[in-house]
Amino acid sequence: MIITRQKTFDEIEAMVDDHDYNKIALIGCGGCVAFYHQGGRKETVELAEKLKAGSRDVITGIANRQCYLCREEDVRDLNDADTLKKVSREIEGFDNLDGVEAVISLACGVGVQNLANLVEIPVIPAQNTMFMGKRRVRGDFDIEQCIGCGDCILGLTGGICPVTRCAKSLMNGPCGGVFKGNCEVSQSRVSKHPVPCAWILIYKKLKKLGRLDNMKKIRPARDFVKSANMRMLEVEQVG
Amino acid sequence: MADRLFSKFMESVKSREFTISGEIDPPKDVNREAVEEQVSCLKDHVVAANVTDNPIGDVIMNTFAPCVIMQEMGLEAIYQATCRDRNRIALQSDIIGAAAVGIKNVLALTGDHTRMGNHPQAKPVFDFDSVLLTQTIRKMVDEGKNWAGLELEHPPKLHVGVGLSPGLDPLEPEIIKLEKKIEAGAEFAQTQCVYDVRILERLKEETSHLEIPILPGLAPLRSIGMAKFMLKYVPGISIPDEMLKQLETSKDLKETTIDMTAELIRTVKEMGFAGVHIMPVGMDAQVGEMIKRSGVR
Ligand code: SF4
């Protein structure tokens, strides 16, 4: 899932006040951000209450998935007003965005961009989108699991991603910085929390699996064409 | 590729002579004298000396300039190249340039993370790692081709060595990585600093199946404060209690340090290592005395 952290209220409020927006629509998302209690129904209402305190006109709604809000071809030929209606209808809580001066999206960066692409109203992000991570328990850490490198090698590394979880994205085993099993960048001098060295985790896992040979082969240098900015995939099938 | 010898350093290693390399720390500004001073201290005592590449990511004079100054003064340089700040384009370009001005040895390192130094916000590169850098240098030297396979009509002629951290626990992943570096073409290894004979013994044992000449690294322990700092922050460091006690009770620290280092040099030789790599950490002027007292020459 996409891990996000809600921006501070001050930062969100400053973006609203900078442009004197008075009528605002807050749109939460029922996907990852709801799961992680950052931008679901409850958080959307809470943020609205705080913004209302500044005597602003605030309405709230929630999209099932903001990244999957209206297909582009469904709205391509519509005028602004009709697009707005169509988008509104996909948002539970209101079917009319008329008169709204700005939208605050509580979705991840993908959701925000999708929404901004659809409506001709300024969209303000309420989240800082962090990374792709897995479900965690309270008190634990959200740990980044995958950077989407476009060339997955998990099959060789015991299901632990060195591209993401090694601070240097090394492909050929640990560096000399492993400190008591932890990564050099998590030393007390530079970090508050110890983080295990990804390559020590990989080594232990492969040893357990009887596949240390995986680690003994020289892995070629990564092809950054596969993970450079502006990546696109041709959509072969539209669901 | 048996008898390709480009450098005095490699010649010494290959001749099975006990080879001593040194190291200099480039200054943080344009202080050429600081380089010259370190070189003058070392030049009569070591076969070659490493020039570090912005260790821990602090901004200092680049590796290139001190290498040139050093060689002008008659001491052979070992050019340290790390993957932290340069992608494969810049790394190869630097190797070509280094060879063009007569640098004969390169130490291929992954490098510390940018987060460790005084510019923690900088973008870490790590396009290559030490294995891939080693492999690419050998490809340039031996096959006359760059990483992308383009022919080099005038290929660089230099030797490539690697680093090794013998104190890491578990050691097996480090040994696996060393095996990969050897497969990639590493011709010698210099290690992270060692103080504990048990670490040296374990290193001997765990590398007995490997052909590569190993030069254990020694950095004189100048004070109990330095010892404690190293134990706390430097990976894989182990210092025997006896040594700590000696430092704590010493009446003449400098003498104690020289004696302790001399003793380690002697031990390294007795254990049959190819040589020793001395990182003087400010005690450049005493390196000659350390070697003399060790009796290895
Ligand atoms: S190897 Fe690439 S695709 Fe696979 S988990 Fe790591 S970053 Fe993601």
Ligand code: SF4
């Ligand atoms: S200590 Fe481990 S995780 Fe950290 S940079 Fe080195 S190899 Fe990667």
